[in-house]
Amino acid sequence: MYEGYGVDEVRTPLERFGEALRDARELRPAGKLSQTELARRAKTSKSTISRIERAVPPIPSHLPALFDQIFETDGLFKRLYEEAVAQTFPALYRRRMALEREAIAVWEWSPTIVPGLFQTGAYARVLFRNSDRRASEDEITASVGSRLARQDLLRGAAPPDVRLVLCESAIRNRIGSPEVMRDQLAALLGMAERPTTQVQVLPLDSEAHLLNDGAITLLTSPSHVTVACVEAFRTAGIIDDPHHVRIAQSAYNELTSEALSPRESASLLREQMESL
Template structure:
């Protein structure tokens, strides 16, 4: 039976739920109640940060949920609550995609214009968000950057997904940010490509036309080996699940990888571009 909620009871936001869980864990700790100052010392943060989080005031630093789980031995509770906070920070159209991304065992990306969000540095992302919304406040831009960087936690876990990325050559050559920002972004990209779970390839500018060339495309494969295709267009994302269309898209992606430079040659090209900046 579904538990009924009083109509006058306010609906908690994910951020408020995180704060309430933290306060309860701190005050009801089996080994003895912790003050906010005590918890701050254990978490290597400030009392004001703990107070702010418990009141549901953003932001929550991306490293703290794991720290709280370790302190309170909560078996990933705070990590899960944080993932919900991050998910809710995205427009509704993107939330299902974010959920699928978090659970994926394999992520394949095709990027025709910019570095995919899972690999962006803070300043690269900030430049993109500022261009997309020039009237946004600095706080709004910073919140968007934090949400994007929080998605990258899935790459740093104990069992990261297998990732394949094909970038159009124009992505690494386009200079829409300062030289320092672009150099840092390319360096991070190279570092990620060195991981055993990540393969980076660059599609040359003179490659043959292909059916995926117009939009960024992401393939997300779940633990049951079912793959969906996410296609991003202007301010929206489409999720393709019909098996025939998915198979067609996978074949097109296989064609991209065969046309692209090898992982070694791709890394050399990215490194060469860094040196020209």
């Protein structure tokens, strides 16, 4: 049902989501739902439903799945939500987001901070606030929501195989208050307990390596093609040349060999939590 609603490409993804929700609510075969009744069923507020239908961001990340359940729309709202989230990122990041959503394997390395795919809301909020002092609270909230929405791929029925290697400085750098950091480290520990996720820490006294210069993400598609995503200040790039990707994969494998084991890394994360 409702597969044809909100497909006008002139509209923004937020507008298409809002239109699809309004149509689903008003044209529901079992009877029209008011905004108040939908809010009750979705355990949210009428003002939130009204705001979403008017295409005012953000869309709370837990609502699309509930809308699909309520209206039996077979993932329509999830797909529209993913489009809306992708649209919030600059164009140079959108291809990366699309590749990330489809990936069967995600390998991350970060020398300074916890990568976005693994951040808590509070940790992400501090980073967004520090990166743009002029941003309003609504803008910061929307950015945090978009970042957290990326983590849906880790919670799906068939999550990718994830490997995360963090430099020790990333878990010792104080981002926000001690409570923010404790919660972030606890989140990493929770992720490390998932059968499809491996978290390792590279000690500060490790030798120099090819990936010293910055963060990198290796994404492998269902067709087993891997690309390397790199980021620098206000820019990002995707490397798909097979030769360069193989070099990056080899360097990443060396990192995992030099890093603490997953068990040792978990112990270090706990020690750092206790020291805060």
